[in-house]
Structures are given as C-alpha cells and as structure tokens.
Amino acid sequence: xxxxxxxxxxxxxxxETVLEEMLPFLKDEFGNPSSHHRLGEVASxxxxxxxxxxxxxxxxKPSQVIFTSGGTEACNIGVGMGCCVRDGDxxxxxxxxSPIEHPAVRESAISLRNAGFSLIETDVSNDGIVNxxxxxxxxxxxxxxxxxxxxxxxxxxxxxxxxxxxxxKDCDVPFxxxxxQSYLKLPMDFRRLGASGIAVSAHKIHGPKGVGALIVSxxxxxxxxxxxxxxxxxxxxxxxxVANIVGFGAAVRSGxxxxxxxxxxxERLRNRLTxxxxxxxxxxxxxxxxxxxxxxxxxxxxxxxxxxxxxEWLDEQGVIASAGSACTxxxxxxxxxxxxxxxxxxxxxxxxxxxxxxxxxxxxxxxAVDLVRRGVSFLMGNKPPNGLAAAPAH
Ligand code: PLP
Numbered sequence: 143x144x145x146x147x148x149x150x151x152x153x154x155x156x157x158e159t160v161l162e163e164m165l166p167f168l169k170d171e172f173g174n175p176s177s178h179h180r181l182g183e184v185a186s187x188x189x190x191x192x193x194x195x196x197x198x199x200x201x202x203k204p205s206q207v208i209f210t211s212g213g214t215e216a217c218n219i220g221v222g223m224g225c226c227v228r229d230g231d232x233x234x235x236x237x238x239x240s241p242i243e244h245p246a247v248r249e250s251a252i253s254l255r256n257a258g259f260s261l262i263e264t265d266v267s268n269d270g271i272v273n274x275x276x277x278x279x280x281x282x283x284x285x286x287x288x289x290x291x292x293x294x295x296x297x298x299x300x301x302x303x304x305x306x307x308x309x310x311k312d313c314d315v316p317f318x319x320x321x322x323q324s325y326l327k328l329p330m331d332f333r334r335l336g337a338s339g340i341a342v343s344a345h346k347i348h349g350p351k352g353v354g355a356l357i358v359s360x361x362x363x364x365x366x367x368x369x370x371x372x373x374x375x376x377x378x379x380x381x382x383x384v385a386n387i388v389g390f391g392a393a394v395r396s397g398x399x400x401x402x403x404x405x406x407x408x409e410r411l412r413n414r415l416t417x418x419x420x421x422x423x424x425x426x427x428x429x430x431x432x433x434x435x436x437x438x439x440x441x442x443x444x445x446x447x448x449x450x451x452x453x454e455w456l457d458e459q460g461v462i463a464s465a466g467s468a469c470t471x472x473x474x475x476x477x478x479x480x481x482x483x484x485x486x487x488x489x490x491x492x493x494x495x496x497x498x499x500x501x502x503x504x505x506x507x508x509x510a511v512d513l514v515r516r517g518v519s520f521l522m523g524n525k526p527p528n529g530l531a532a533a534p535a536h
Contacts, residue, residue, distance in 0.1 A: 146506045148463045150346075151295055151323060151439050151497035156389070157348040163392040164350065167385035174381055176373065185384045192391025196355055199325075199398040200332040200340070208356045208364075208374045209387050213322040213343030216356035217246035219367055219378070220318040220339040224287030225254055226363035234286040234315075236260040240272040240301070241482045242294050246341075247320050251289065259286070268484045270299035270430035274306045278313075285315045292324035292340075296479045296495055297430035298439025300328070307336025316362065322346055322354075326397040327405065327436055338362045344386070348499075349393030353386035404500045409437040411507050412498055416440045418511035423518050429480060429493060438499065443485065444492045447521050450474075452494060455517045461510050463496045 147155070167188060173181025175189050190204065197204040210216045224237045237251050241263040255261040264276030277288050288310050293300050303319050310317035316338040321330065325342040332340065339362055343354035358364060370379030412435075419426045419442050429441040444452065449465040456463060465477075476490030485493070496510070 143460045144509075146461045146510050148461065148496040148498060148502070148506075148510060150499040150502075151298075151495060152464055153345045153351065154348045154499055155501075156345075156350060157393060157396055159396055160349055160389045160392040164385045164389040167388050171384075173384075175384060176371070176381070188388045188391075189382060189384060192387045192394075195391040195394045195398070196342070196357070199394050200330050200357055202332045202357055203360070205375070206332075206358055206360060208358065208377050209382055209390075210341075210354045210356055210378060211352055211383075212345070212354040213244075213320070213341050214246040214354075215367070215378075216341030216343070216354045217244065217318075217320055217322075218250045219356050219364060220320070220341050221247055221250035221254065221287065221289060222365040222367060223316045223318060223339055223362060224251075225257070225259065226316075226365050234284055236262060236284040237287045237289070238262045238264060238277050238285055239289040240264050240276075240291065241266050242270065242272065242297075242479045243289060243291055244295055244320055244322070246322075247289050247291070247318070260284070266482055269434075270294060270297040270479075270483045271434060272301050272306075274302045274309065277306050277309050285313060287316050287318060289318040289320070291320040291322075292328065292330075292335075293321075293436040293439075294430070294479065295323045295439075296477060297441045297483070298323075298436045298497075299430040300324070300434045300436055304334070304336060310338075311336060323439070324436060326394070326400055327438065329400065332357060332359075339364075344390035344393055347393045347397050350386045350389040353383055353390045355390070405437045408498050408500060408502070411502055411504060412438060412440050412496075414504070415496055415498075415507045415511060416442065418507065419514060422511065422515045425492075425518065425522070429485060430483065439495060439497045441480075441493055441495050443480075443489045444494065444518050445489050447492045447518055449492050449494050452492075452514070452517050452521055455521065456513060459513045459517070461513050463494050465494060 171184050173185040175186035193204045193207045196207050237259055239251050251261050266272045290301050290306050307317055319337040319340045321340045322343045326347050339358045345351040368379045425445040427443050476487040480490035
C-alpha cells in the first residue's frame, strides 16, 4: 500500500546522505571526542565540523552552539536562563511565556514556578498570534525571562518574535525562542531575531533523533542542567553522541542555504490541501491565521468528528497525520493550544494536523484530500447521539 506521510512536524524521514555520513561514526570511527589519540581527534573534528555548519546556518560563531540531546533539552536549558541571576537583578523573578508554548518550554517554566518564581502567561488571539505587547507590562520591573516560540507546532502560525525581542532588549530581559519548527524553514539570522537563546532539533530537518542544539548570545548566562565533565564548554556534561551530531551537521548542510523555491512549493501544496479539504468537506475549517503561517503545517478542524478515529481510519488507508502535537496526541483531552485560541472543545477534539515536507507531491495531496473526505463522510454517517463519530467497524 502506498504511504502518504503527512506528519513531518512530528518527525521527518532521515536523508540517505545523512545516514551515509553517520555510518562511519557508528562503526570504525568510534573514538571518544575527548580522547587525545587519532580516533578521538577524528570524532572531535567531526563534531566541530557540525558545529560550524549549524553556526553558519544562523550566522553565529561556532562557540555559541551547544549540542544537546534534542529540542526538549535545549528548551529546558534555554528557559533556565531565567534563573541565572544577572548583576543587580536578584529582584527579577517573573518568567513570562506565551500560552501556546511547547511542553518543553511550558513545563520548564512551571518547574521554576514550583521553585518560587512567578509565571505569567501572555494572551493569544483567535488566529493563534501572540500579542507582543503582552510582554510589556511587568517586563521592566520584575521579569527574568521572556519565552515565545518562532512558529507554533500545532497551528503552524508564525509569532512576532522580533517585536518581543525589542521589548526584551528595552527591559534588559533574556529572551528565549523555541525555533524547533521554524529552523531551515524560515530565514533565521540569530542577531536579527534578537534572542538570547534559541533551540533547534535535528529530527525535524531530516536528521537523526536524539540530537539538537541550544544557540546562545555571547553574553548569555546559562544554568547547567547536566553535571559531570567539561564537554560543550562545561555547559553540558557527558560523552556526546558523535554519530547523531555528525548526522545533524549533514542534515543542516543539505538544507542550508534554504531553497526558496522548495519552501514556495511546499506552501502551494499546503494551500492546495487546505483548500481541497475546506471546499469538499462542509464541517472542515482552518485553525489559526491563513497568512502568518509556516510553509509545512495545516491544522484543520472537522467539527463533530473525533480526530483520533479519523486518524485511525486514514492510517489504514495509508495516510499518516496527527492530532495536535505528538507529545499530547495520546491524551483524550482537547489540545491546550487549540482551546487557548478559543476553539470549542469538540472542535479541538476534531482537529487534525497535516504536515508536509519537500518530498510531498501534488498526487499525495490530491489522494489525501479524497481519502479524508471519504473518511469524514463515513464517520459522520455513523454519528452517535453525543455528537462524536463512532469508531469504524473493523
Ligand atoms: N519545541 C517544538 C516547537 C517542537 O515541535 C518540539 C517537538 O515536537 C520540541 C520543542 C521538542 O523537540 P525534540 O523532539 O527534539 O525534543
């Protein structure tokens, strides 16, 4: 059966070239990069080559790139910048985050709240755009960190990070930006973004799982989360996962510079999918802004249909998508992000996230639209009295 993979915001298929570059480091080049012999030096040089590739992709120095075990760890350390007391700032103990942050950021902020910090969530409009001015009120007097993601992982909506960066600069507050979904999809110059730290992850860009990076400004104050040796300039102890880091570098080299024509084509296909679903399915609607949107994500609500049931049905037909984000999709509650933008719980439970990559074809999209239309119609025909569609009889 043909497989149409539309879950690239959860993870991507690893590139063949990435795998080829990784393989030697899983076999013969197995040295520890901290060792002072030839095998160790080969590993260490390979890590530094990846660091240079990642640094170049966002226009920073290699020393500003800290490898982590993924986007989640990079977000945890990034939010931790909030509890690094800056000179004369010990009164600043308020963390401000948007209400649509990934759990990697939100839960880190909550852990700081549990440790005595105040936590304020700003507001978000019905089209999924966070109000930058929400960061202003308590900024100057009390804040020790602002956090706003670059593009939301469930909606795909692009956030006003540059505006928040200006407020952060005026208030002299460190600003963390989760760039896991936007990396190599939106142009990204670290300095122009105005962040103190950003998080990126390899498996969203056709690299391996289990590796990411925190990229920081040269004057950023960082709190250690992992204690041990002095790897990663002493900021993140532990023998690094050399093959994964090599794979990360290879994925970046194949995706940078960003090919604008690929981005435009993905955008066109995403619009074709959105239009096709909305025009052929009366209960379908797009969640979030239609304009301020990253190229590969469409969040579609099918009012009155249970997304999980629809996804099971689609999976059997070879179409793979997801409900909300991967981290929450096993739960039955409506997504926190979708309810934050004002979606009724039933509509949120009926939402499917479709996410494309550069390999998605026009035929894939047309076939997927047709199958979703048939799936929704099948499930609506079996509608039980509580308003949610029944599980298909299989
Ligand atoms: N931040 C965002 C916006 C994400 O979408 C994800 C993953 O889905 C993460 C952070 C976590 O990244 P990782 O899976 O590399 O830990």
